[in-house]
Each structure stands twice: as C-alpha cells, then as structure tokens.
Amino acid sequence: MIGSEGVLGASLVLGVADAPLRAVVQGPGSALRIGVAQFQRARRDSPALMRGLNRYLYVLMTQLSQTTACTRFHEVDTRLARWLLMTHDRAHADHFHLTHQFLADMLGVRRSGITVAAGELQRRGLIHYARGEIQILDRGGLESASCECYEAIVEDYARLLP
Numbered sequence: 001m002i003g004s005e006g007v008l009g010a011s012l013v014l015g016v017a018d019a020p021l022r023a024v025v026q027g028p029g030s031a032l033r034i035g036v037a038q039f040q041r042a043r044r045d046s047p048a049l050m051r052g053l054n055r056y057l058y059v060l061m062t063q064l065s066q067t068t069a070c071t072r073f074h075e076v077d078t079r080l081a082r083w084l085l086m087t088h089d090r091a092h093a094d095h096f097h098l099t100h101q102f103l104a105d106m107l108g109v110r111r112s113g114i115t116v117a118a119g120e121l122q123r124r125g126l127i128h129y130a131r132g133e134i135q136i137l138d139r140g141g142l143e144s145a146s147c148e149c150y151e152a153i154v155e156d157y158a159r160l161l162p
Helices: 010-014 036-045 047-073 076-091 100-107 111-123 139-145 148-160
Strands: 095-097 127-130 133-136
Touching (some): 010 036, 010 047, 036 047, 047 148, 076 095, 076 100, 076 148, 111 127
C-alpha cells in the first residue's frame, strides 16, 4: 500500500529494473512520474534522496514483515481494521471505495469473511459500509479494534520517515 509517503518501483533503488508487484490504483489523486534514467541520475547525484529512499525501503520491508505475521496470527476483523486505518492514512479522506472482494484479496480471506468483519465494524459504529463505499466514522474506535500491527507500522513510519 502506497500513499504520498511512498514510491512505486522502489526496486530500482536496489539496481533491479523488474517490478515484482502489480500496481492497482484504488482512489483519486495525483502522482508524479519519473523515467528510469532520470531517476537513476537523481539517485546518484543526491545523497539526501538516496538516504530517504533507503529509509523508505527499510520501512517497506518492515511493513511487509509485519503484515505477514499479522496475516498468520490475527483474526480477520482486527486485520480489516488495520487495513482500513492504513487506507485512511494514505487516502487523506474519511470516505473511499473498497469492495469486499478487493479487501478479501488484500487480506487473504474469503469474501464472506470480509462481509462478517465489516458488518461487525459497522454494527459497532466504527465505519459505514455500503456497495463498496466505506466511511470512517470513529477513527479512535477503529484503532482500538485493530491489532497492534497497525501501531507498529505507524511507529516505523514516524521514526524513519518524518
């Protein structure tokens, strides 16, 4: 998951031109684009850019590790709360579009599991969910409903990408 703090194609920092991931744009907004050769020049000519990119790669690796452990050890409802919080952080909006199927794919569960978990979050007044449109109603409550993985990821971002 990438927002205004991140970059797609971070493998270029490691000198690898292949992208191991597929990008899916989930929400509106703007993005900047730079060609590979221009990016490599900027990276070579700017130690500050390189430090920032290295920190971003570290945070990305810790986020992937944390998410893997979360997927293995935590229940769907707490993982859904974490995912919604991360989306909220990156969307910079209280309302966004995420289908049950997309969320199921991202969390590695069946669609019916998302239906149950989202229904519970909605019953508790934390979100409003209808036809793929999600509105965060109680962020603090959603943070309480999330597993500790969300806080760990946020702390890494804050510490390394101020």
